[in-house]
Amino acid sequence: MPESPRSPRFGANYTPTQGWFHHWLDFDLDAVRADLDSIAGLGLDHIRVFPLWPLFQPNRTLIRPRAVEQLVALADAAAERGLDVNVDGLQGHLSSFDFLPAWTQTWHRRNIFADPEVVSGQEEYLRTLAAALADRPNFLGMTVGNEINQFSHDPHPDPDRISHEQAASWLERMIAACEAGAPGKFHLHAEYDAAWYQDAHPFTPAQAARIGAATAVHSWVFNGTAQRHGRTGVATEHHAAYMIELARAWHTDPARPVWLQEVGAPAPHIPAEHAAHFTERTIANALDCADVWGVTWWCSHDVARELADFPELEYSLGLLTNEREVKPAGQAIARIVEEWRDREYAPAPRTTALVLDTGDTVASPQRELCGPGGAFFEAWHRLTAQGVRPAVVLAEHEHDKEHLAARGITATATPSEVD
Known part of the structure; x- marks a missing residue:
């Protein structure tokens, strides 16, 4: 795992821009290069890349x-262009x-998390992609898949149900397969916020915070946050920071990095x-949080x-237009990158922590209190x-002086105590 950088x-x-992720069907390296030129022009230093699993592994x-x-050419x-690359596999x-291969669907319907043959095929796929890139200095590592936890539970229309074990x-x-292909790289997994906010969801905060080289956070305010608090509400503008602090509560390694891997407007x-x-x-x-x-x-x-049937919000999330013109959010990112170029990243400790009790550290059966409208969520943002x-501390550590001291926490409060 790479050392935490001096600057984020x-x-x-x-x-x-050409064909969205369907571009793998008609791969045009010149078009990709033009896209990458426009990304590098913002001063960014890495990209996250998405192969479509059914196109890369059409048969097990x-x-x-x-x-x-x-x-590899991408x-x-x-x-x-000076860009490092993280690759999402599944x-x-x-x-x-949804993009699932035919050998997991309909007549071949099998649980993608539990069927032995499917899991073996996934392992070989992730190992193969990692191995192909292992010798590239700009290859950061693999992310197991993009929010693949959504296949495991409601509200997916046809979930592959599993236990948290x-x-x-x-x-x-899956992480071991990535490591086998590219030893020592920055391999991790990434879930959407049901892992943090949904009771009984089989993918849990403890898994996110303890498996893999870093904890990935995907922060989206269309989850009820912006609807409840408005576009400039404290909870809306601090949602990513809240998720980062929530993640850090489950860390067993106090220096474990958190990657804000997805966030958009x-x-x-x-x-x-x-x-x-x-x-x-x-x-x-977000950068007022440590690690x-x-x-x-x-x-x-x-x-x-020209591409049909996307939810309306998906068409306008880019930092650049589909014609590669920089949008206001892209201009903002470019300014932020320049401001941080020679700036030391050393946020002050968060000395007050809100105590969180989800019922059990491993399974966390009571997570809805962490989501928008939940007692813990709302109390954290009132403090903010x-x-x-505020930081977040699990109830089991509320009176653990060594744990609190290691995190610089000098005071705690419960949600019921927050005015």
Whole structure:
């Protein structure tokens, strides 16, 4: 695992301008290079890349060599522009669309987390992608998949239900497969916020905070936060920071990095004319938290209007237009990158912590109190509105003087005590 950087990393989730992620069907390296030029022009230092799993592994025993070669070519083109690359393996789910190979569906319907043959095929796929990139200096590592936890529980229309023990075992095996392909790289997994906010969800905060090289946070304010608190509400502008502090409560390694791997300004909750302000406030508040590895904005380029059936907000999330023109949020990111270029990242300790009790550290059966409208969520943001800069501490550590001292915490409060 790479050492925590002196300054945070800034990047973008790469959404190709030609064909969106379907570009792998008609891979055009010149178009990719032009996209990467526009990303590098913002001063960013890395991208997150998304192979489509059914296109790369259309059969359980066929991982297409040409597709892997194209992925390596993309990584090499990024290196030429000074961009490091993280690769998400199991796609999985992207922007409301599911991408699962035929050998897991319909007549071959099998649980993607529990079926032995499917899991073995996933391991070989992740190992193959990691191994193909292992010798590239700009290859950061693998993310197991993009929010693949959404396949495991409600509200997915056809979930592959598993226990939290099965989820942990599956994650351990997937991370081990990435490590086997590219030893020593920055391998991790990433879930959407049901892992933090949904009771009984099989993917848990403890898994997110303890498996893999870093804890990934995906912060989206369309989850009820902006609807409840408005576009400039404290909870809206601090949602990413809140999730980072929530994640840190479960860490057993006090120096474990947190990667704000997805965050964006979704319209209409964040109107286009306010996207730059939201971007600036979100990043400033996130970097007021310790141990943040970096911020990776969703996304690099807008989705082309010629593509049908996306939720409306998905078309306008880019830092750049589909014609590669810089948008106000992109201009804000460029300013932030420049401001941080020679700036030391050393946020002050958060000396007051709000005590969180989810019922059990491992399974966390009572997580809804952490989500928008929940007692803990609302209390944390009331403290923030008072200028307190709260951390989060699990109830089991509330009276653990050694744990509190290691984190610089000198005072604690419970949600019921917050005015």
